[in-house]
Amino acid sequence: MWILLVISQGEIVFSSTLSIPSWEIQFCDSIYCHYDNKLHFFFCSSFFSGFRKFPIGVVKYLTWPSTTWSKKVTCTHHLWTIPLVLYACSGLHWMSFPLSISIVITNVCLSRWLTPFVLNMNKHDKEEGMQCKYMNVNLSHELWKDIKFSFLQISYDNPSTFIYLFRLIWKWQVLNMLIFLFVLLPFSQAMFGSDFQL
Amino acid sequence: MERSFQWLQQKPYSSKHYHYLHPIISCIIHYLLVYLILFSIHDKLVLPLFLPEIKKTPYSITSTCCHETTKQIPRFFFVSKAFAIYVIFLFSIRLLSTRHSRILQNATIYEFTWLCNITLFMGAIALHTCRPLIASSFCVAVSIDQVLWYVDIAGYFAR
Numbered sequence: 001m002w003i004l005l006v007i008s009q010g011e012i013v014f015s016s017t018l019s020i021p022s023w024e025i026q027f028c029d030s031i032y033c034h035y036d037n038k039l040h041f042f043f044c045s046s047f048f049s050g051f052r053k054f055p056i057g058v059v060k061y062l063t064w065p066s067t068t069w070s071k072k073v074t075c076t077h078h079l080w081t082i083p084l085v086l087y088a089c090s091g092l093h094w095m096s097f098p099l100s101i102s103i104v105i106t107n108v109c110l111s112r113w114l115t116p117f118v119l120n121m122n123k124h125d126k127e128e129g130m131q132c133k134y135m136n137v138n139l140s141h142e143l144w145k146d147i148k149f150s151f152l153q154i155s156y157d158n159p160s161t162f163i164y165l166f167r168l169i170w171k172w173q174v175l176n177m178l179i180f181l182f183v184l185l186p187f188s189q190a191m192f193g194s195d196f197q198l
Numbered sequence: 199m200e201r202s203f204q205w206l207q208q209k210p211y212s213s214k215h216y217h218y219l220h221p222i223i224s225c226i227i228h229y230l231l232v233y234l235i236l237f238s239i240h241d242k243l244v245l246p247l248f249l250p251e252i253k254k255t256p257y258s259i260t261s262t263c264c265h266e267t268t269k270q271i272p273r274f275f276f277v278s279k280a281f282a283i284y285v286i287f288l289f290s291i292r293l294l295s296t297r298h299s300r301i302l303q304n305a306t307i308y309e310f311t312w313l314c315n316i317t318l319f320m321g322a323i324a325l326h327t328c329r330p331l332i333a334s335s336f337c338v339a340v341s342i343d344q345v346l347w348y349v350d351i352a353g354y355f356a357r
Contacts, residue, residue, distance in 0.1 A: 055353035058346045068302070070295035074288045078347040081317060085337045088277035089330040090270055092338070095248060099240065099335035106235050107228075107313050107339075114224035115308050116208040116215050119301055133305045138313050175342045184341055 057146035066133060082184070091192035097180050104172055108165060111140035139168060216300065221307035228311045232320065240332050258327055274325040281322035288315070314340050 054060045062072055086092065119133040136142060142155050142164075154167040205214065206224060214220040234257070241256040289310060296302040309315070317336040324332035337344075 053354070054350040056346045056350050058343060059350040059354070068292070068295050068306075070292045074291060077284065077288070077318060078314060078344050079351070081314065081321070082337045082341065082344055084277055084280070085321060085325075085333050088270070088273045088325055089334050090273075092334050093331055095244060095331055096334040096338045099236075099244060099331060100338035102239050103232075103236060103335055103339040104313075106232055107311070107316065110228045110231060111311060114206060114208055114228055115311060116210060116212075118210075119215055119305050119308075120211060121301055133301065135305060135308055137308060137311055172342065176338060179341045179345050180338055183345055184338065 054146075057148065058144065060146040064134075086184075086188055086192065091188040092180075092184055094185075097177065100176060100180075101173055104176070105169055108138050108140050108169060108172075111138040112161065112165060115140065117141040139172075140165075143168075215304065218300075218304065218307075221304045225307050225310050229316065229319065232316060233323070236320065236332060236335075237329075240329060244331070254327075254329065270330070271328070274328060274330065278322045278325035281318050281325070285315075285318045285322065288318070314343065 061067055062075060115137040116135055118135055121132055134145070136144065143152060152171065154164060154171065159167065205220075206227065208215070208224075237257055241254050245252050245254060292306045292309075293303060296306050313336075317340050320336055321333040324330070324336070
């Protein structure tokens with residue numbers, strides 16, 4: 001963790017002392033500083049809090065009072081689905097990424113069409129302390145409420161459905177592409193080589 | 199037809215979300231459309247255009263493996279069965295645990311359409327029918343969420 005901190009601080013010192021009078025470099029530098037400060041804040045806050053909370057927030061829903069015990073028991077597939085499929089397929093094919101784009105678009109649009117944002121609880125359930133059940137399946141109505149990073153927010157100006165879905169899908173694809181190029185493909189190549197057969 | 203579409207469309211606070219029919223029908227339609235769209239794209243667009251040497255029977259739910267001797271086939275069937283058993287377990291236990299509340303049970307049915315659950319179901323079908331590209335594509339689609347799960351879990355237990 002300290003190594004990450006030192007690296008992060010070192011990069012800030014480097015980028016903030018860069019003063020070449022070229023607008024392109026200053027522009028890039030300001031973007032770099034913006035995201036670098038966010039990373040620095042993320043690592044510092046995570047470190048000093050002792051990491052006794054979830055740094056990103058995708059798992060935080062397990063701590064909600066409305067989350068049932070069965071959902072906690074059956075959440076482990078988030079950790080073993082990808083390794084198991086990579087094992088079965090002996091790696092990844094490059095066509096997986098283009099095909100995954102159609103998967104995301106199909107599922108997000110269907111969820112927006114078919115699934116409500118929240119379900120209001122009835123009198124009996126309210127007595128158990130729940131006002132409504134948060135659904136937001138496949139993030140089709142808003143970004144997941146536990147994710148607080150401002151640069152990921154897409155509902156800041158109350159956009160129309162089309163604009164919201166467009167923003168969601170392209171940001172989702174950019175992040176998926178980064179994960180595909182820098183995590184999944186290298187891992188697949190290291191573990192399985194190029195054995196993938198269709 | 200138009201009425202059916204209107205009825206299927208979710209509406210905030212509509213009474214149809216508090217009966218069993220809408221969650222069940224919308225869940226089935228979601229899975230069916232994902233299956234038809236993705237298998238069509240895979241069999242009729244991706245394979246003929248980019249990988250013409252591979253031939254698959256469209257929508258086939260029986261094995262269409264063309265590399266019967268490859269070492270992957272036993273793995274396909276093993277992982278396919280594992281996914282199928284786990285999906286049945288996951289759906290059953292979640293439905294049973296919420297049987298005291300109709301609204302929670304309806305919410306559970308709606309939540310079966312989360313992409314990670316669909317990945318398990320479609321992964322089982324895709325691997326059973328020897329379409330590994332579909333299974334791996336679903337994994338890529340959920341990769342941002344599932345990789346961040348590792349980050350969150352590691353962060354929580356890091357100290």
